[in-house]
Amino acid sequence: MxxxxxxxxxxxxxxxxxxxxxxxxxxxxxxxxxxxxxxDSSAVADDAVTDDTIESAPVPTSPDKPTDIAFPGEAPVELEVTVLIAGDGPESELGDTVIVDYVGVRSLDGVEFDNSYDRAMPFAVGPLGEAQVIAGWNDGLIGVQAGAQLQLDIPSEMAYGEAARSEIIRENEPLTFVIDIRSIIKPxxxxxxxxxxxxxxxxxxxxxxxxxxxxxxxxxxxxxxxxxxxxxxxxxxxxxxxxxxxxxxxxxxxxxxxxxxxxxxxxxxxxxxxxxxxxxxxxxxxxxxxxxxxxxxxxxxxxxxxxxxxxx
Known part of the structure; x- marks a missing residue:
């Protein structure tokens, strides 16, 4: 928008x-x-998570980017949220905007398809519940705290479903994201x-x-x-x-x-x-x-x- x-x-x-x-x-x-x-941070968020930037994995350049990702190796049957590093402060709620960095990989084999760290561009995801991102993000970012790092293992029906997005994100592809929560903004x-x-x-x-x-x-x-x-x-x-x-x-x-x-x-x-x-x-x-x-x-x-x- x-x-x-x-x-x-x-x-x-x-x-x-x-x-x-x-x-x-x-x-x-x-x-x-x-x-x-x-x-337009909202457009950055849409493009980063939903569209053409997934065509090829960026060359790693940022020392802050998580690299040792414990991808599940199989398709999750439901959204799994794992807190890797605890945050503090108020938890995010429906309608909030969450500022994040992330790296996304395939859940089955850990192949990376996108990350924000190499772009040095955290972006806003919001309002939660209605953000123009995949359902696994709208649901998985509820209840998080600033400073936290979490892993979302997302079944394909909460990602892109039957639609193949690229050679990397194939049809019915489950996805895994490691996300750093930079800030939580109330409406x-x-x-x-x-x-x-x-x-x-x-x-x-x-x-x-x-x-x-x-x-x-x-x-x-x-x-x-x-x-x-x-x-x-x-x-x-x-x-x-x-x-x-x-x-x-x-x-x-x-x-x-x-x-x-x-x-x-x-x-x-x-x-x-x-x-x-x-x-x-x-x-x-x-x-x-x-x-x-x-x-x-x-x-x-x-x-x-x-x-x-x-x-x-």
Whole structure:
């Protein structure tokens, strides 16, 4: 399912250091040309588990990928869920979104057909119970905890059934997946979205500042990790809301130095469950020219209110 991504988030995912010393903003055209190929995590999940990426096994490159998989060697008669490493925190429920990495092999002989580790791209599976993945995933990912590693041994009728997907996944093929649960995200409630920035107005800021409006009591986001969050973007001078992600899935962005400066500099140190208001000058956001597409005038500070819902 394609979706409209707020321009701020698109820039972040594309690794755009928008302004820098020369204060040149990234063009809207570049964003529009790239967004469909980069940011649709739901499409990544569909393709990764259900379609053309199973044509050939990727070359192993990631040291994090499980390689010693105890495939059953016979067809399971029902879905079998084995917890290999225990997680902690709340268990996933119907309607939640689960961020995962996985490797998939044939249950009969252990031949690999796909994995996400080599792509370095965990993805969102959700909402559970209705996610566009095989039934073995929708059922097998219920009741899991963040940090867990589990093995799903899936009978063919809960995988692809009589339909052969490739030379590797044949008709009536049972499948085995080893899955790392990166984060569990509860469905967003738009009524809980912030309606104001929560901080004083700002004009002519020369550096980034932030204030924690709600202290998070979960895992602390560190540099180099990936943040899962919702945001609302405000003009800092008058508090007008410009954009929001609260009506869709949360966003995943690595805390990488090449990313959107206001986010990657202002978010580390947040606790999951927290809300932080980040005030940024144009040089750390959209540049001196602003962004007319979202109603941001030239030379205008911004406030980004972040609700951190996961970190891994």
């Amino acid at each position: 394609r979706r409209t991504i707020p321009i701020l988030v698109t820039l972040s995912l594309l690794g755009a250091a928008c302004a820098g010393a020369d204060s040149e903003a990234v063009s809207d055209t570049a964003v529009e040309d790239s967004v469909d190929d980069v940011v 967003p409630d738009p009524d809980e979205a912030p309606t104001e920035s929560g901080v004083d107005a700002s004009e002519g800021a020369t550096e980034l500042s932030f204030e924690d409006l709600i202290e998070g009591d979960g895992a602390v986001l560190e540099e180099g990790q990936t943040a899962v969050f919702h945001l609302v973007l405000f003009r800092a001078d008058n508090g007008v809301e410009l954009d929001s992600t609260w009506t869709d899935e949360p966003i995943q962005i690595p805390m990488d130095p090449t990313g959107f400066p206001a986010l990657v500099q202002g978010m580390p140190g947040m606790g999951v469950g927290g809300r932080r208001a980040i005030t940024a000058p144009p040089s750390l956001a959209f540049g001196d020219e602003g962004n007319p597409t979202i109603g941001l005038p030239a030379d205008t500070d911004i406030v980004i209110v972040i609700d951190l819902v996961g970190a891994y």
